[in-house]
Structures are given as structure tokens and as C-alpha cells.
Amino acid sequence: xxxxxxxxxxxxxxxxxxxxxxxxxxxxxxxxxxxxxxxxxxxxxxxxxxxxxxxxxxxxxxxxxxxxxxxxxxxxxxxxxxxxxxxxxxxxxxxxxxxxxxxxxxxxxxxxxxxxxxxxxxxxxxxxxxxxxxxxxxxxxxxxxxxxxxxxxxxxxxxxxxxxxxxxxxxxxxxxxxxxxxxxxxxxxxxxxxxxxxxxxxxxxxxxxxxxxxxxxxxxxxxxxxxxxxxxxxxxxxxxxxxxxxxxxxxxxxxxxxxxxxxxxxxxxxxxxxxxxxxxxxxxxxxxxxxxxxxxxxxxxxxxxxxxxxxxxxxxxxxxxxxxxxxxxxxxxxxxxxxxxxxxxxxxxxxxxxxxxxxxxxxxxxxxxxxxxxxxxxxxxxxxxxxxxxxxxxxxxxxxxxxxxxxxxxxxxxxxxxxxxxxxxxxxxxxxxxxxxxxxxxxxxxxxxxxxxxxxxxxxxxxxxxxxxxxxxxxxxxxxxxxxxxxxxx
Numbered sequence: 001x002x003x004x005x006x007x008x009x010x011x012x013x014x015x016x017x018x019x020x021x022x023x024x025x026x027x028x029x030x031x032x033x034x035x036x037x038x039x040x041x042x043x044x045x046x047x048x049x050x051x052x053x054x055x056x057x058x059x060x061x062x063x064x065x066x067x068x069x070x071x072x073x074x075x076x077x078x079x080x081x082x083x084x085x086x087x088x089x090x091x092x093x094x095x096x097x098x099x100x101x102x103x104x105x106x107x108x109x110x111x112x113x114x115x116x117x118x119x120x121x122x123x124x125x126x127x128x129x130x131x132x133x134x135x136x137x138x139x140x141x142x143x144x145x146x147x148x149x150x151x152x153x154x155x156x157x158x159x160x161x162x163x164x165x166x167x168x169x170x171x172x173x174x175x176x177x178x179x180x181x182x183x184x185x186x187x188x189x190x191x192x193x194x195x196x197x198x199x200x201x202x203x204x205x206x207x208x209x210x211x212x213x214x215x216x217x218x219x220x221x222x223x224x225x226x227x228x229x230x231x232x233x234x235x236x237x238x239x240x241x242x243x244x245x246x247x248x249x250x251x252x253x254x255x256x257x258x259x260x261x262x263x264x265x266x267x268x269x270x271x272x273x274x275x276x277x278x279x280x281x282x283x284x285x286x287x288x289x290x291x292x293x294x295x296x297x298x299x300x301x302x303x304x305x306x307x308x309x310x311x312x313x314x315x316x317x318x319x320x321x322x323x324x325x326x327x328x329x330x331x332x333x334x335x336x337x338x339x340x341x342x343x344x345x346x347x348x349x350x351x352x353x354x355x356x357x358x359x360x361x362x363x364x365x366x367x368x369x370x371x372x373x374x375x376x377x378x379x380x381x382x383x384x385x386x387x388x389x390x391x392x393x394x395x396x397x398x399x400x401x402x403x404x405x406x407x408x409x410x411x412x413x414x415x416x417x418x419x420x421x422x423x424x425x426x427x428x429x430x431x432x433x434x435x436x437x438x439x440x441x442x443x444x445x446x447x448x449x450x451x452x453x454x455x456x457x458x459x460x461x462x463x464x465x466x467x468x469x470x471x472x473x474x475x476x477x478x479x480x481x482x483x484x485x486x487x488x489x490x
Contacts, residue, residue, distance in 0.1 A: 043420040045483035048175060050475030054154055056089055057167045057470075061147030061156035067128040067196045079105045079193045082127050090170050092177040097189075102209060106202040109189040111173060113182075119218035119446065120186035121489045122210075123482065124203065124438055125166035126195035126223075129158040130464055139466045153469040161463040162223050164470050164478065165452045166191060172482035184490040185218065195437045198396040203437030207444075217445040219410045219489065222438035224450020227418075227425050229457045234313075237304040240418050240425040243450025244296075246432040246439060247339075248367030248400035252380055253360060254278055255389040256348075260357040271359040272348045278384035279343050279361055285383050287339040290370060291324045292316055293431060294336060296406060300428035335433060339376060340366045362393065366433055369400040398435045404447040414449050417485040421453060421477050453481035 063085060065078050086107075087094055097109040107127075113120070132144050142148060142155040149155075158164070169189055176183075188210075192202030210217070224243030230236045256278065258271030269277070298305070298313040305313060312319045327333040334340070341363060348359030365376050373392065381390045405411050406429050415427050438448050454474045462468060470478075 040423040042423055042477065042480075043484065044476060045172075045175065045480040047179060048171075048476050048479045048483065050472075050479070053167060053171050053475045053479050054149065054472060056171065057159065057164060058147030058149070058154060058156070059085060059089070060163045060167055061154075061158050062145055064145055065128050065158070065193075066131045067194055068131060069197055071194075071197070074194075076105060079127055083107065086170065090174045092174050093170060096177050097173070100209070103201050103205045105193040106206055107189070107191040108206050108209070109173075109191075111177075111183060111187040111189075113184050113186040115184045116186075118185045118490070119216055120188050121486070122188045122190055122217045122220045122441065122445070123169045123485075124190045124192075124220060124222035124441075125162045125169060126192045126199070126202070126437060127163070127166065128193055128196050129161065129163070130196050132157065136466055141467055142469075144468075149472055152472050154472055155467070155469040157468055159468050159470045160226075160452065160454060160456075161468070162195070162452075164454060165223060168453060168478040169482050171479045172486065175479065176483060176486060181487070183486060187486055187489075188217070190437075192437050199437040199440065200395060204440045207440035210441075211444050217441065218447075219414065220438050220441045220445045220448040221414065221485065222436050222448070222450050223452055224432045224436055224438070225430070226452050227422050227455040229455065231301075232458070234306060234309060235301060235304040235426075238422070238425040238455070239301065239304075240422055240427045240451070241430045242414060242418065242427060243432045243436075244406060244429040245369050245401045245403045246435055246450070247369070248365075248371075248373065249396055249398045249435045250365050250367065250373045250376060250392050251394040251396070252363045252365060252377065253389075253391050253393040254363065254380075254384060255391070256359045256387065257389075258355065258357060258359075261355045263353045263355055266355060271356045274387055275346070275348065275359040275361055278388045279346075279363075281383050281385075282341055282363060282380065283343065286334075286341050287368075287371060287376070287379055289324050289328060289334070289338040290368065291320050291327060291337040293368065293370070296429050297431075301426060304426050335366065336431075337368070339368045339371045340433075342366075367400045369403065369431065371400065373397065373399055396435075398439050401439055401442045401448070404449055408447055410447040411449075413488045414451065414485065417481060417488050418451060418453075420484050420488075421481040422455070453478040 063082050065082055067074050093109065097111045100108040102108055142150050144157045147156045190203065190206050192199050194202045224246065225241040227238055227240045229238055231239055254275060256271045256275040259267060295316050302310060302314050312323060316323060324337065327337055343361055344364050345362035349356040367376060377390060377392065384390065418427050432450060436450060438450065442448050454470050
């Protein structure tokens with residue numbers, strides 16, 4: 001997934017903003033205690049072998065499938081070795097399911113259902129992982145590609161993103177096949193090989209293939225959520241986040257030009273000066289906030305919200321000006337409610353005493369549903385003025401998704417599967433701040449969701465960062481979740 005953090009950045013920010021809202025709203029609260037949700041025992045899948053899942057995930061992590069932005073640096077052999085690992089580890093899957101190798105490196109498995117007319121379900125994951133940031137290798141407590149268990153955690157790059165969910169999916173299908181289960185709906189496993197650099201040769205091609213065949217999935221489940229132990233500042237109860245939408249993505253290049261020459265005779269503003277003014281204008285004039293997009297999230301949390309916050313966060317039609325003002329003060333929460341603007345690259349000039357004839361900057365936008373790439377470009381053009389050239393750049397470019405339903409039968413199946421597996425958690429829909437492979441299915445599938453069946457503390461090492469790991473106690477439940485999902489889908 002292309003983001004610095006997936007779950008943590010938004011939720012940590014929400015907690016911080018929650019504390020700020022608390023300070024402002026406490027006086028207006030009635031302090032009514034939150035209702036305690038009913039808790040039940042988890043419904044597991046009989047016979048699931050959590051130890052086997054951990055062994056297999058460890059082996060998968062030790063297969064180094066790092067992808068780099070420069071595709072020339074990526075080895076096909078690494079991904080092909082992962083293919084061979086799946087073939088040798090899951091014989092029942094490969095005996096029963098039809099396998100299509102897409103664009104030589106991505107995989108599409110089809111476990112045919114008994115009802116050919118029923119729309120299929122698609123479970124998605126990606127085989128590739130992001131690199132370790134150079135210079136941080138020794139910061140890991142356990143080697144990043146060891147795939148070993150230490151202190152009740154299985155460690156390594158990909159444990160959460162995204163080999164953990166992938167292995168849980170295949171483990172679940174292998175288990176159900178050997179247990180004699182036959183699905184009514186066809187179950188598809190779609191595994192891309194280049195999600196970390198946009199998925200344009202992996203998931204995008206898989207989606208194009210299915211669309212050309214007239215396949216319209218009923219449910220697509222990809223990455224994009226997890227079970228959090230708590231949301232500090234909002235609730236001390238566990239929360240299961242399910243992605244129902246995701247932000248779009250575009251990089252915009254700004255170019256300023258100027259007259260070259262010797263620095264002893266400078267103009268009023270050089271190309272770099274002109275560019276700097278444009279950058280400052282963009283940062284001072286962000287796209288409009290729409291805190292209303294958080295209404296379903298806060299509504300779902302209502303039973304467990306800190307009572308001092310509930311009135312403010314569940315009545316946004318009245319309190320939105322105050323909540324918007326508070327959220328805008330913190331970068332993490334500001335990004336919850338608007339298209340974010342991040343100037344990430346600047347270049348210009350070749351020598352201290354030479355006037356630059358050109359200066360460039362790249363601005364990264366994460367686009368909130370409701371905005372578009374074109375509306376972002378229009379906004380940038382208006383803000384920076386006529387002396388700056390504005391162009392979208394880069395291979396990675398995605399419109400924000402629409403919202404999948406939280407009232408459909410498909411939602412009910414996903415929600416029930418989460419609740420059966422993690423009954424201690426309240427399920428809440430949320431908007432993922434980054435882009436995933438499932439966006440390629442959004443315009444021809446029924447509902448597209450994101451959820452990874454793992455619990456986590458926001459203070460622990462996580463996705464794309466140092467010390468990525470999963471709790472060994474999640475092993476059986478990770479596999480059981482996908483078993484429940486497949487069974488509940490019919």
C-alpha cells in the first residue's frame with residue numbers, strides 16, 4: 001500500500017484531536033456513561049492450525065519480494081520463487097482451483113462455486129513488499145527478513161503488509177477444501193506483484209481480465225483495516241476498522257522559469273523565488289475541509305465513545321464548525337477531512353553564482369472522496385497563478401473511490417465475519433488515506449472493503465516502518481476470519 005502509514009497516522013491523529021475536542025466540549029457534555037456493547041465468544045473455524053500459519057508466513061517473509069520505484073531494479077525471480085512456495089505449500093488449492101498467471105507475475109485463483117449465476121467474492125492481497133529505508137536496517141529489534149518468532153510476535157517486512165493477510169487467505173482456502181467444504185459462490189484469490197509501485201501491471205491487469213469476461217464481483221476484500229486495541233482519547237475499547245472508501249493520489253509538478261545570467265544582476269524574483277511564492281500559497285490555501293465524511297465513523301463508535309466527546313462527534317451537523325477548527329490544528333486529523341497537500345520535492349539552480357532558468361517542485365495530493373484529480377489541478381492552477389506551469393506527473397495516479405455500502409448484504413457479511421472472529425471489537429467504517437490495489441475493481445464490483453484480521457497497538461512497530469510484526473495470538477483468528485467470510489458469503 002502506498003503510504004507512510006496506513007492505519008496509525010489517521011487514528012493517532014484522531015486520538016489527539018479527540019483530546020482537544022474533549023477540552024472544548026466537556027462543559028457541554030452530560031457525561032452519560034457509554035453503553036457497554038455485548039461481548040460474545042469468538043466463532044472459530046474447527047481444525048485451523050495456527051502454528052502452520054505462522055510457519056508458512058515466516059517462510060513467506062524470508063522470500064525477499066521487495067519492489068522498487070525503478071522497475072529495472074526488480075527481479076522476476078523473487079516473485080517466481082514466491083509462486084513456487086505457494087505451489088509446494090498449498091497442494092489442495094492448486095489441485096482444486098483454476099490458476100491464471102497474469103502478466104507473468106500476478107496470480108488469480110478461482111475456486112468454482114456450485115451456483116454459476118451467483119456473483120463471486122474476490123479476496124485480494126499482494127506478494128510484494130516495500131524496501132527497508134536505507135540506514136535503518138540496524139534499528140530493527142529482529143532482522144527484517146528473518147520471519148522468526150520472538151517475544152510472542154512474528155517479525156518481518158510483510159508480516160502485516162501484505163503477506164500476513166495473503167497467507168491467511170490461502171491457508172483458509174486450503175483448510176476449507178481439505179475439510180470438504182464447497183462454496184456456493186465462486187471464490188477468487190487475486191494476488192498482485194507490484195502494489196507498492198501502483199499495481200499497474202498486477203491488480204490492474206487482473207481487474208481488466210475479469211471485466212473482459214463479464215465478471216462482476218459481489219464483494220471485494222483487500223487490505224485497509226485492522227483491529228486496534230483502543231483509540232486513545234476517543235475510547236479504550238477495541239475497534240475494528242473496515243475500509244469503505246479510499247483517498248485518491250496524484251503528484252503535481254510546478255515549474256517556474258526565469259532569465260538566466262550572473263547572480264550579481266538578479267531580477268526582483270528568480271525562478272526559485274517565484275516557485276517559493278507558489279509553494280507558500282498552496283500551503284496557505286488548502287482544499288476545503290468536509291468533516292461530514294467522518295459522520296459514519298463517529299456514529300459507529302457512539303456506544304463506546306468517551307461520553308465527553310459523544311455529543312460533539314455524533315452531532316456534526318451542529319458541531320462541524322468547531323470540530324473542523326479543532327481538527328485543522330493537527331496534521332493527522334486535518335488529513336481526515338480534506339484533500340491533503342504535501343510539498344515533497346524541490347529542485348533548481350546549478351551553481352551559487354548562476355541565476356536559475358528553471359525551478360521545479362513536486363506536490364503530493366491525497367484526494368478525499370468528493371474531490372477529483374481535475375479539481376485538484378484546477379485548485380493548484382488558481383492558487384499558484386499564471387507564472388507557474390502545472391502538470392500531473394508519475395505513474396501512480398488514482399481518483400478517490402466512491403463509498404461502499406454499510407447497509408448492503410455484502411456489508412452485513414463482512415461485518416458479521418469480523419464480529420464473529422473479533423467479538424470484543426466495535427466495527428467502524430473508515431476512509432483509508434492511501435491507495436490500494438482494490439481501486440481497480442471499484443467501478444465494476446458490488447462493494448469493495450478493506451480489512452486485515454490482526455490486532456495491534458498503535459504504539460507498536462507497524463506497516464512500512466521499523467519492527468513490522470504480528471502477534472502470534474492472532475494466528476488462528478486470522479485464518480478463521482477468512483473461513484468465516486467464505487462460509488458466510490454462501
